[in-house]
Amino acid sequence: xxxxxxxxxxxxxxxxxxxxxxxxxxxxxxxxxxxxxxxxxxxxxxxxxxxxxxxxxxxxxxxxxxxxxxxxxxxxxxxxxxxxxxxxxxxxxxxxxxxxxxxxxxxxxxxxxxxxxxxxxxxxxxxxxxxxxxxxxxxxxxxxxxxxxxxxxxxxxxxxxxxxxxxxxxxxxxxxxxxxxxxxxxxxxxxxxxxxxxxxxxxxxxxxxxxxxxxxxxxxxxxxxxxxxxxxxxxxxxxxxxxxxxxxxxxxxxxxxxxxxxxxxxxxxxxxxxxxxxxxxxxxxxxxxxxxxxxxxxxxxxxxxxxxxxxxxxxxxxxxxxxxxxxxxxxxxxxxxxxxxxxxxxxxxxxxxxxxxxxxxxxxxxxxxxxxxxxxxxxxxxxxxxxxxxxxxxxxxxxxxxxxxxxxxxxxxxxxxxxxxxxxxxxxxxxxxxxxxxxxxxxxxxxxxxxx
Amino acid sequence: xxxxxxxxxxxxxxxxxxxxxxxxxxxxxxxxxxxxxxxxxxxxxxxxxxxxxxxxxxxxxxxxxxxxxxxxxxxxxxxxxxxxxxxxxx
Numbered sequence: 001x002x003x004x005x006x007x008x009x010x011x012x013x014x015x016x017x018x019x020x021x022x023x024x025x026x027x028x029x030x031x032x033x034x035x036x037x038x039x040x041x042x043x044x045x046x047x048x049x050x051x052x053x054x055x056x057x058x059x060x061x062x063x064x065x066x067x068x069x070x071x072x073x074x075x076x077x078x079x080x081x082x083x084x085x086x087x088x089x090x091x092x093x094x095x096x097x098x099x100x101x102x103x104x105x106x107x108x109x110x111x112x113x114x115x116x117x118x119x120x121x122x123x124x125x126x127x128x129x130x131x132x133x134x135x136x137x138x139x140x141x142x143x144x145x146x147x148x149x150x151x152x153x154x155x156x157x158x159x160x161x162x163x164x165x166x167x168x169x170x171x172x173x174x175x176x177x178x179x180x181x182x183x184x185x186x187x188x189x190x191x192x193x194x195x196x197x198x199x200x201x202x203x204x205x206x207x208x209x210x211x212x213x214x215x216x217x218x219x220x221x222x223x224x225x226x227x228x229x230x231x232x233x234x235x236x237x238x239x240x241x242x243x244x245x246x247x248x249x250x251x252x253x254x255x256x257x258x259x260x261x262x263x264x265x266x267x268x269x270x271x272x273x274x275x276x277x278x279x280x281x282x283x284x285x286x287x288x289x290x291x292x293x294x295x296x297x298x299x300x301x302x303x304x305x306x307x308x309x310x311x312x313x314x315x316x317x318x319x320x321x322x323x324x325x326x327x328x329x330x331x332x333x334x335x336x337x338x339x340x341x342x343x344x345x346x347x348x349x350x351x352x353x354x355x356x357x358x359x360x361x362x363x364x365x366x367x368x369x370x371x372x373x374x375x376x377x378x379x380x381x382x383x384x385x386x387x388x389x390x391x392x393x394x395x396x397x398x399x400x401x402x403x404x405x406x407x408x409x410x411x412x413x414x415x416x417x418x419x420x421x422x423x424x425x426x427x428x429x430x431x432x433x434x435x436x437x438x439x440x441x442x443x444x445x446x447x448x449x450x451x452x
Numbered sequence: 453x454x455x456x457x458x459x460x461x462x463x464x465x466x467x468x469x470x471x472x473x474x475x476x477x478x479x480x481x482x483x484x485x486x487x488x489x490x491x492x493x494x495x496x497x498x499x500x501x502x503x504x505x506x507x508x509x510x511x512x513x514x515x516x517x518x519x520x521x522x523x524x525x526x527x528x529x530x531x532x533x534x535x536x537x538x539x540x541x542x
Contacts, residue, residue, distance in 0.1 A: 003457055003533060005487040007540040008498040012459035012529035066511030069456075069531035249539040256538045 011249075018226045019284040020250060021071040022257050023219035023277050026115075026198035027057045028205035028270060029212050031080040035087065039094035042085060043101035050077060050102060053212070054109025060264045070257055074112045078203035078215075083119035083132040095135035099143050106145035115203035118149035120193070123157035123442065133166060137173040140183035147201035153191035153388040155395045159443035161385065164189070168381035168437075175373065175404045180414050185368065188399045189384050191391030196271050197327040202399055213270040214262040215327060218254035219277040220247070222284040224314075228292035239293065240313040247274060247317030255322040271326030274318030275364065276310075278338040280421045286310075286333055287340025298333075298341055298358075299350030307331060308361040328397055330363025336403075336416065336423035337368055345369075345424040346413075352383075352426045360390050365399035370414050370423035373406035378434035380404060385437055393446045454504045455484070455533035458517060462526035464495040475520060476501055479508040500533065 014020035029050065036042040058075045065072040079102070086094040099117060106114045117139065119129035136148055150167055153159035167189050175181035188202035195206020198215035205213075227246045231239065254272045262269035278286045287298040293306045311331045318325045335341045335355070344350035352369070359365050366387050371380075384400045391398030403423055405414045413424040458476075460468060473483055476499070485500040503510060514530040521528030 002485060002500060003498070003536045003540060005489045005496055005498045006491065008457050008459045008531070008536060009461065009489075009491060009496045011531060011536055011539055012461060012527075015529060016461065016527050063511070066509070066514065067532060068535050069510070069514060069529060070535060252538040253535055256535055 019222035050105035079116035099139035103143035141178035191388035216258035243313035244317035251321035273327030297349035334368035
């Protein structure tokens with residue numbers, strides 16, 4: 001049956017008026033075969049490979065977008081966790097050399113970001129993991145296109161509180177080392193980090209992956225908002241239904257783009273990540289979806305329930321549309337990148353505590369929020385530990401991307417401009433949990449993890 | 453067989469079909485179906501076209517039709533029919 005004018009117009013309208021796009025095509029690249037004790041040799045090989053593959057990715061993504069008529073916004077690469085690459089390198093400069101080599105490759109290939117400069121240390125850490133982490137203030141402030149991560153907890157291993165404390169201390173150094181703490185916007189601390197996530201800043205190419213594979217992140221908060229706004233009075237069952245139908249459509253488009261691009265690149269197709277990822281473009285906002293669902297502001301009573309309904313409907317539609325749904329596939333609720341979330345913080349509707357509650361039902365975590373620059377490291381460690389505990393206990397991914405903004409207090413904001421947006425500084429509890437996080441050690445895995 | 457769907461959105465005026473079909477003819481692209489309708493007060497026209505006999509790429513055709521749309525004050529999207537079928541057919 002041929003496509004009707006209503007259907008063609010619906011798709012055209014998604015792109016023309018509601019910011020539907022393929023948010024990211026991310027090429028996962030294995031680099032384990034390039035591990036070498038001489039850091040310079042290893043870095044040269046990494047730079048060559050990423051430049052070559054990145055150039056092909058960008059060229060072919062433009063071709064696929066042109067052929068299919070679906071915009072592709074970001075072209076990215078995720079790599080083998082970088083801590084593994086420096087394991088045999090005695091040179092203390094190895095992490096920084098690697099960071100700079102990756103950054104040069106990203107610039108040369110015009111890849112938007114390369115993710116994977118990080119370590120898996122959810123149970124404990126190696127000397128290379130710790131060295132890599134210690135390099136982050138310098139590595140992230142001296143590069144533009146590098147993204148970093150650390151997996152600090154998992155449902156099966158528990159939480160590495162020593163690493164949480166190390167990360168909290170380093171976040172303060174990262175904030176001091178870069179203007180407006182920009183380096184902190186390029187780092188995520190995770191629980192249960194997925195190995196095939198196409199979204200930054202937390203993408204990496206996990207140990208269970210092939211030499212290369214292509215993952216796709218779709219995005220349609222604007223499309224979902226538009227359809228929710230059309231039904232202001234329907235009941236919640238029907239609301240779920242209309243969201244599900246819409247997400248089905250955009251997931252199918254994402255899968256088609258991903259398969260086509262993977263085939264042109266000669267690599268396997270990985271996952272479609274169906275996460276709703278807002279941008280600061282007018283209307284492309286998860287907060288506005290919540291508003292359309294009937295909340296005066298995100299943070300109002302009912303917000304967590306609304307978000308639970310929203311992400312469940314997204315998963316239902318996405319899973320029906322594609323057998324390859326993976327990655328994070330939750331709802332991003334980054335404060336700085338969503339106009340309705342920014343306004344909600346500014347008018348007092350949304351507190352850090354409510355934001356944390358919201359992340360208990362949507363997978364992605366506390367994202368792109370600013371706290372006062374004088375927030376002590378132990379408070380950052382407590383915020384991270386709380387968030388990762390939600391992921392660890394509930395067998396899901398959670399992450400923290402926090403901006404301790406130097407010299408700022410609640411009422412101020414940090415304006416990054418562009419995609420990263422504007423983060424109003426949120427109030428942090430003035431009561432201390434330092435004696436708890438300061439105990440260090442490993443928090444045991446939840447009893448529910450013993451499933452064998 | 454490769455097919456595209458051209459979606460033209462805007463205000464109805466003289467010559468829309470003539471000019472868009474003229475462009476497609478110049479690229480040796482066969483039009484198989486034309487539909488038009490006013491939705492939400494907006495004029496929408498779709499053209500289903502077979503480009504398998506054309507030496508022009510979908511990307512080139514898209515650029516030209518978008519430029520034509522700009523000249524005529526219309527929004528134009530050119531999709532692969534395969535994408536629309538994937539989205540709208542189970």
